Amino acid sequence: xxxxxxxMRTGLALGTAIVLGALAACSQGNxxxxxxxxxxxEGTPRDPSGPFAPAPSHLRRLTESQFQHAxxxxxxxxxxxxxAPDPDVIVEGAASVGSSVSxxxxxxxxxxEAIAYDIGKQLTSSDAVKARFASCLTGSIDEACLRSIATKxxxxxxxxxxxxxxxxxxxxxxxxxxxxxxxxxxxxxFLVGAMLQHPEFMYRNEIGSPIQGNATQLRYSDAELASxxxxxxxxxxxxxxxxxxxxxxxFAQPAGVTAQVDxxxxxxxxxxxxxxxxxxxxxxxxxQDLSKDTTIYRSFNTEVGPAAREEILLNVxxxxxxxxxxxxxxxxxxxxxxxxxLASLYDVAAPSQTGFGLVTMxxxxxxxxxxxxxxxLGANSHPTGSSPTKRxxxxxxxxxxxxxxxxxxxxxxxxxxxxxxxxxxxERLIAHQEVSxxxxxxxxxxxxxxxxxxxxxxxxxxxxxxxATLDLSxxxxxxxxxxxxxxxxxxxxxxxxxxxxxxxxxxxxxGHTTTESEQADLDGxxxxxxxxGHRLDLLLRTIALSDSFRIAxxxxxxx
Amino acid sequence: MPLTKLNRxxxxxxxxxxxxxxxxxxxxxxxxxxxxxxxxxxxxxxxRFGIFFWGNGVIPSRWAPTGEGANWQLSExxxxxxxxxxxxxxxxxxxxxxxxxxxxxxxxxxLLTGSGLVNxxxxxxxxxxxxxxxxxxxxxxxxxxxxxxRSTRSISYASPTQMNPIETSPAALxxxxxxxxxxAPGDSSGPDPxxxxxxxxxxxxxxxxxxxxxxxxxxxxxRLDQHLEGVRSLERQIERLQSSPVNLAACARPGSPLPxxxxxxxxxxxxxxSHAMSDLVAMALACDQTRFFFDMxxxxxxxxxxxxxxxxxxxxxxxxxxxxxxVNGILVTIMQEFAYLLEALKRIPEGSGTLLDNCVILGTxxxxxxxxxxxxxxxxxxxGKAGGALKTGLHVxxxxxxxxxxxxxxxxNAIGLRRADYGLNEAKTTERLLAIxxx
Numbered sequence: 001x002x003x004x005x006x007x008m009r010t011g012l013a014l015g016t017a018i019v020l021g022a023l024a025a026c027s028q029g030n031x032x033x034x035x036x037x038x039x040x041x042e043g044t045p046r047d048p049s050g051p052f053a054p055a056p057s058h059l060r061r062l063t064e065s066q067f068q069h070a071x072x073x074x075x076x077x078x079x080x081x082x083x084a085p086d087p088d089v090i091v092e093g094a095a096s097v098g099s100s101v102s103x104x105x106x107x108x109x110x111x112x113e114a115i116a117y118d119i120g121k122q123l124t125s126s127d128a129v130k131a132r133f134a135s136c137l138t139g140s141i142d143e144a145c146l147r148s149i150a151t152k153x154x155x156x157x158x159x160x161x162x163x164x165x166x167x168x169x170x171x172x173x174x175x176x177x178x179x180x181x182x183x184x185x186x187x188x189x190f191l192v193g194a195m196l197q198h199p200e201f202m203y204r205n206e207i208g209s210p211i212q213g214n215a216t217q218l219r220y221s222d223a224e225l226a227s228x229x230x231x232x233x234x235x236x237x238x239x240x241x242x243x244x245x246x247x248x249x250x251f252a253q254p255a256g257v258t259a260q261v262d263x264x265x266x267x268x269x270x271x272x273x274x275x276x277x278x279x280x281x282x283x284x285x286x287x288q289d290l291s292k293d294t295t296i297y298r299s300f301n302t303e304v305g306p307a308a309r310e311e312i313l314l315n316v317x318x319x320x321x322x323x324x325x326x327x328x329x330x331x332x333x334x335x336x337x338x339x340x341x342l343a344s345l346y347d348v349a350a351p352s353q354t355g356f357g358l359v360t361m362x363x364x365x366x367x368x369x370x371x372x373x374x375x376x377l378g379a380n381s382h383p384t385g386s387s388p389t390k391r392x393x394x395x396x397x398x399x400x401x402x403x404x405x406x407x408x409x410x411x412x413x414x415x416x417x418x419x420x421x422x423x424x425x426x427e428r429l430i431a432h433q434e435v436s437x438x439x440x441x442x443x444x445x446x447x448x449x450x451x452x453x454x455x456x457x458x459x460x461x462x463x464x465x466x467x468a469t470l471d472l473s474x475x476x477x478x479x480x481x482x483x484x485x486x487x488x489x490x491x492x493x494x495x496x497x498x499x500x501x502x503x504x505x506x507x508x509x510x511g512h513t514t515t516e517s518e519q520a521d522l523d524g525x526x527x528x529x530x531x532x533g534h535r536l537d538l539l540l541r542t543i544a545l546s547d548s549f550r551i552a553x554x555x556x557x558x559x
Numbered sequence: 560m561p562l563t564k565l566n567r568x569x570x571x572x573x574x575x576x577x578x579x580x581x582x583x584x585x586x587x588x589x590x591x592x593x594x595x596x597x598x599x600x601x602x603x604x605x606x607r608f609g610i611f612f613w614g615n616g617v618i619p620s621r622w623a624p625t626g627e628g629a630n631w632q633l634s635e636x637x638x639x640x641x642x643x644x645x646x647x648x649x650x651x652x653x654x655x656x657x658x659x660x661x662x663x664x665x666x667x668x669x670l671l672t673g674s675g676l677v678n679x680x681x682x683x684x685x686x687x688x689x690x691x692x693x694x695x696x697x698x699x700x701x702x703x704x705x706x707x708x709r710s711t712r713s714i715s716y717a718s719p720t721q722m723n724p725i726e727t728s729p730a731a732l733x734x735x736x737x738x739x740x741x742x743a744p745g746d747s748s749g750p751d752p753x754x755x756x757x758x759x760x761x762x763x764x765x766x767x768x769x770x771x772x773x774x775x776x777x778x779x780x781x782r783l784d785q786h787l788e789g790v791r792s793l794e795r796q797i798e799r800l801q802s803s804p805v806n807l808a809a810c811a812r813p814g815s816p817l818p819x820x821x822x823x824x825x826x827x828x829x830x831x832x833s834h835a836m837s838d839l840v841a842m843a844l845a846c847d848q849t850r851f852f853f854d855m856x857x858x859x860x861x862x863x864x865x866x867x868x869x870x871x872x873x874x875x876x877x878x879x880x881x882x883x884x885x886v887n888g889i890l891v892t893i894m895q896e897f898a899y900l901l902e903a904l905k906r907i908p909e910g911s912g913t914l915l916d917n918c919v920i921l922g923t924x925x926x927x928x929x930x931x932x933x934x935x936x937x938x939x940x941x942x943g944k945a946g947g948a949l950k951t952g953l954h955v956x957x958x959x960x961x962x963x964x965x966x967x968x969x970x971x972n973a974i975g976l977r978r979a980d981y982g983l984n985e986a987k988t989t990e991r992l993l994a995i996x997x998x
Contacts (some may be wrong), residue, residue: 059779087711087724091680102720103782106701109789110796111724113757169763177756186753194760199768199786207774289709293864293871294825302822383862384870406662555776 038486041477043495044402049519054217057552058100060204060231060511063088065276069236070201071119073269074156078129079122085111085202092513093397094280100511104202116196120189134188141178141187146171149191158200159230159237160223161247170194204231208552218552222251229261229544232509234269235276254545261544265537271317273540278316281504282398284309287375293384297458303341304458308375311337314356315370320536327501327534328492331369331399334361345374345460365461366454366484371395371491377452377459385457388425388449395448399491401500404445423468426450447475451487499526502539509543521548604909605697606946606974607844607918608690609852610671611900612714613893614663614861615876616929619936621887623651624954631954636887639894643901643942645952646915648995650939650966652957656986662932663860663925667714669934670923670963673982681719682983686967688717691851692788693976699799699848701792703840705732706855707833707896708863715853718785725855729816729835736843737812742804744811744846750801758797761790809907809914810846813838826864829856833896834903841903844914856896859925866892876929886929897922901942918943919970937963941995945973948997955994964988969996 062070064084071081086108089098104112123133130137136145150170154162173194178187195201206228208218220228226246230238238246242260250256264270279285290305314337319325338359343350346367351357361367370376380390396402416422416431429446433439451474456462464470472483476490491497502525506514514522525542532538543549622636631649633641640647657669657676665675671685684692691702704715706725715723726732742748765787772783816835820828833856840852857863862871868885870878875886900920907914922940927933944951949969968981969991980989 056776059775059782083711087722089720089722091720098720101778101782103718103785104789105717105721105723106789106792107704107723108721109786110793113761113793117757173760173763176759177753180752180756190756190760193757194763197760197764199764199771199783203771203783203786205771291825291864293869295869300825302825382871382874383864384874406660555778 038481038489039479041479041490041494043477044400049523050517052520052548053517054548054551054553055510055512055515055518056555057206057208057218057220058511060096060099060206061102061104062202062204063095063099063235063276065235065272065279066231066237067202069234069269069272070157073236073239074153075119075123076129076132078126079119081115081119083111085109085115093283094507094513096280096508096511097513112202113193113197116193117189119196120192123192124185124188137184137188139184141175141184143171143175146174146178146187146191149188150174150195153192154195155243156237156240157195158198158205159227159243160200160205161243204228210554211551216554218554220550220552222246222249225251225257225550226260228509228549229264233261233264233273233540233544234267235272236269239269258545261541264544265541270321274317274320274536275313277505277508277536277540278313279309280508281501282312282370282375283379283394284312284375287379290379291383292378292458296384297456297460299345299460300458301341304345304374304378307339307342308373308378308459310339310356311342312370312373312375315373316536318358324535324537327536328497329369331371331492332488333369334363334367335359336361336373342374345458347461367461368485368488369492371452371484371488372455372459374459377455378457381457381459383457386425386453386455387457388429388446388453389442390449391452392445392447392449395487395491396445399500400494400496401503402496404441407441418466423466424470425453425465426471427468444475444477448487450474451481452484454484498530498534501534501536502526502529505536505539505543509549518548521546603946604917605847605850606948607850607852607914608687608970608974609840609854609918609920610687610715611854611856611897611920611922612667613924614857614859615872615886616666616924616926616932617890617938618883618887618930619651619928619938621882622890622938623936623956624649627954627956629953636890637894637940639891639898640901640940643898643905646901646905646944647940647942648949648951648953648955650941650955650957650963650992651936652960653937653939653963653966654960655934655937655963656982657934659932659934666926666932666934666937667859667923669986670937670967671714672716673964673967673986674984675986681716683716684718685714685716685853686971687715687851687853688723690971690974690976692717694974695849695851696792696795697799698850699796700736700843701795701849702851702853703732703736703843703849704853704855705836705840706858707827707829707836708855708857708861709827710855710858712858713853713855714859715855717788720782721785723853725853727832729820729832729839730818732836732839733813733815736839736848737815740800741812741848742800744804744807746804754797754801758794761794761797764790807845807847809909810842813842829863829865830892830896834899837896837900837903840900841907841914844904844918845907845909854900856893865889873929883930897940904943915943917946919945919949919973921970935960939963939966941966941970944997945970948973949995950997951995953995955992962986962988962990965990965992966995968992 067084068081071079086104088095089102091098091101123129134149136142136148147167150167154167154170170191174187174191177190178184204227206220206224208220211217211219223246226238226242230236230242245251245260287305287309292300294300315330319327319330335358337356338346339356340350348359351359380394381387393404396404416428422428422431433442451472453465453470454461454472474481474487479490481487481490502522503514506522506525525539528542529539617636622634624631624634624637626632633644655666655669657665657674659665661676668676668681672681672683674682687702695701704713704723704725706727709727711724713723713725717723768783768787772780820832843849860873862873865872866888868875868889872889879885901915904915904918905913909917920942924938927936964982964986965988968978968988971978971981972991980987982988
């Protein structure tokens with residue numbers, strides 16, 4: 001199943017949301033310029049931005065990955081953690097937005113309890129873990145030992161310093177359990193169980209406080225800012241160093257914050273933050289369940305989807321964190337990370353026996369960048385064949401942030417069958433476009449996706465479709481082109497691309513789709529992203545250090 | 560209290576003479592009245608409600624039965640339900656009166672919440688959760704959500720932003736229902752002392768959450784209230800475990816399902832998984848572990864490969880030409896699995912009838928005709944008699960696009976929630992579907 005990647009619409013059917021805007025992409029695209037020299041496509045016209053004002057903040061529920069990272073970071077990566085209590089709620093196509101509006105379901109609350117006690121059990125079971133976590137644990141119930149655990153781990157779990165009363169309450173829970181069950185181990189388990197079920201573990205306590213003389217804005221405390229930074233840049237909670245920096249007053253000076261942000265971006269955990277960004281931006285999570293009809297795609301198996309996701313995540317990491325390069329090379333570059341399975345599907349030599357290695361795609365195959373990956377091509381296809389429509393929609397919605405309306409209900413959406421004179425998908429879709437009702441949207445969508453028909457429903461290169469030669473011409477926002485390489489160039493230089501990247505980063509940081517009053521902020525982020533040479537690492541840093549990341553609108557009544 | 564509280568006291572009240580504390584496994588007959596419709600003291604059997612859901616609609620021309628009223632013949636797609644024809648009603652010609660702006664999304668939202676999606680979000684809890692919230696407090700689990708197609712997602716919502724995740728591993732569902740915490744009938748050991756400690760921790764969570772709430776804006780307060788509702792429901796679950804297990808004759812810990820059902824040639828073993836899930840939920844109801852369930856056989860808009868179909872289900876509904884023989888075959892397969900669920904419920908005796916007699920099981924999907932996403936001719940099957948509140952064995956045919964909310968209003972009342980209306984705006988109705996109500 002490819003429920004998430006194939007189309008944000010899938011999420012909709014599951015009760016989640018997308019905001020529909022102008023149908024810009026449906027009213028343009030009949031471009032007639034000559035293909036000889038590729039120009040710059042037209043961007044989406046946009047009204048000038050009004051003055052900046054922050055949006056209200058909301059309590060954010062930990063996402064699935066943040067939940068898992070928190071437990072690993074706090075208790076060590078040898079604890080075993082299954083699923084998060086609840087799946088992410090996808091709103092407006094994004095888990096980060098869903099995290100700002102959702103609460104745990106009753107089942108999620110039940111799961112959280114089970115996980116909390118299971119962690120407590122793991123921390124007191126194996127000798128190695130016990131030695132690290134609770135070395136003070138002896139054969140008798142020891143209040144001082146419980147206090148030391150509550151003191152050390154409480155601030156990590158709740159991401160702030162605890163009051164003396166709060167520590168005592170945790171210790172008391174442990175003592176009661178230990179006494180009633182006559183077990184020092186149970187004392188620790190119940191202490192941990194109580195700590196992890198506290199609402200400030202599952203919900204990020206970034207609330208903000210009134211600013212003197214300003215009735216409309218709240219300002220985050222240093223501890224709250226640290227939490228925001230950590231979840232944005234690391235997709236996980238603050239570490240000891242960050243909590244200590246807050247405790248020692250280092251956040252009082254901007255230089256103190258800058259030093260921590262630079263440390264965090266240089267830390268290995270920044271790769272996790274980037275994964276969360278990339279997963280959400282490129283809809284990669286659906287790849288975990290990618291399925292294809294293996295009677296048609298014989299080399300496909302269930303390893304392919306997760307590997308294809310990893311390929312893209314590794315490519316983004318290489319470009320953004322390792323090479324600190326232009327993000328557009330993700331779209332136009334020929335280097336990619338593959339494992340043996342992907343290498344065989346791409347028909348290149350495997351770079352290593354195990355794991356992933358870097359390869360350069362051969363120049364005689366039109367496979368470049370993101371649009372040449374299985375994580376894009378295979379995900380945006382049917383189980384039994386390619387889908388220029390799904391591919392076109394992905395390019396417009398995910399890469400250019402253009403809005404495409406859903407197909408209207410009560411229409412016959414059947415694509416004509418393969419016949420003697422209508423063999424290729426292009427010929428079938430063009431027959432579909434002859435219905436003028438469908439053409440308004442399908443021409444600008446399919447006009448992009450059809451240029452990628454040299455790749456089948458998994459993403460393997462092909463020269464023919466049902467025996468017929470392929471026509472790979474396309475048109476994108478006024479520019480005619482041919483084939484995937486020219487399409488990649490056009491997408492990378494499209495004026496909507498940098499703003500779309502900035503919009504994705506902004507959404508991840510703030511937990512909502514950029515509001516009207518924040519457009520001015522987005523203008524500034526886009527300009528600085530472009531002038532930095534399309535450096536995503538610098539874009540994330542700019543957001544982290546921005547004034548707007550420290551403030552929120554005071555919630556109005558009813559908000 | 561509209562529904563029976565099936566605790567130990569109720570059971571003992573049902574015992575002849577009431578002097579039988581030492582009885583380990585009394586025969587079912589001891590509990591029931593002479594006509595077999597209730598316990599000996601007259602309290603009726605609990606009523607249960609379940610939904611069996613699949614994605615992508617049907618082919619209405621191959622779905623609708625011929626004939627109507629009590630005199631009707633199953634259609635091709637409904638043939639697998641032949642053994643249950645007397646226990647089901649099939650409704651045709653009904654319409655979900657929601658704005659159809661989200662293919663595969665508007666239909667279930669309109670049917671289950673009584674409103675289409677607003678800003679693409681459900682407007683409120685789905686009907687299974689409305690019932691569970693009002694009537695599900697007496698059992699260990701307020702409701703159970705599970706599925707067959709691999710996913711964690713459902714369309715069962717406790718509130719607009721609280722989607723109930725589903726369990727799709729039979730082994731995991733077994734562990735939740737019948738694992739260590741389960742106490743079989745006749746288990747006379749005292750409650751686990753850890754239960755009281757767990758409850759005390761949850762009391763603390765309620766206090767902490769209430770304190771946090773005080774610092775928040777209105778919408779975040781509401782979210783934490785939703786969280787608190789989950790905490791309280793967990794507390795009730797623990798209280799149920801602390802009381803002695805109900806001694807229900809048909810209840811026993813079932814055998815454990817297979818640990819894993821690996822895919823075969825890229826296809827999930829849907830039938831084997833669905834059978835295991837159906838067996839488990841039937842026993843969960845028999846043991847009164849829950850009274851409400853949502854079975855997501857497949858997801859809305861699913862493109863899963865089903866049976867021997869040559870393409871994904873959703874793709875076929877749009878691309879398959881003619882009268883869509885492959886889509887038709889998929890529907891027959893899905894109805895076979897629905898039939899198995901009903902069979903599993905009927906296998907369990909309850910009073911003079913079966914467990915199914917005390918249920919309402921709604922079989923439905925995400926649109927009328929998969930090819931067009933229409934909300935007319937909405938597929939609706941109602942199985943079970945709700946303890947005598949409903950008649951079965953009927954084909955109720957509407958020629959006027961009647962509002963499907965009428966059925967929902969009838970179901971809600973039949974299960975025991977007294978409501979005068981169902982739905983919002985154009986989907987709202989105050990009329991029940993009298994044709995299937997027992998007089």
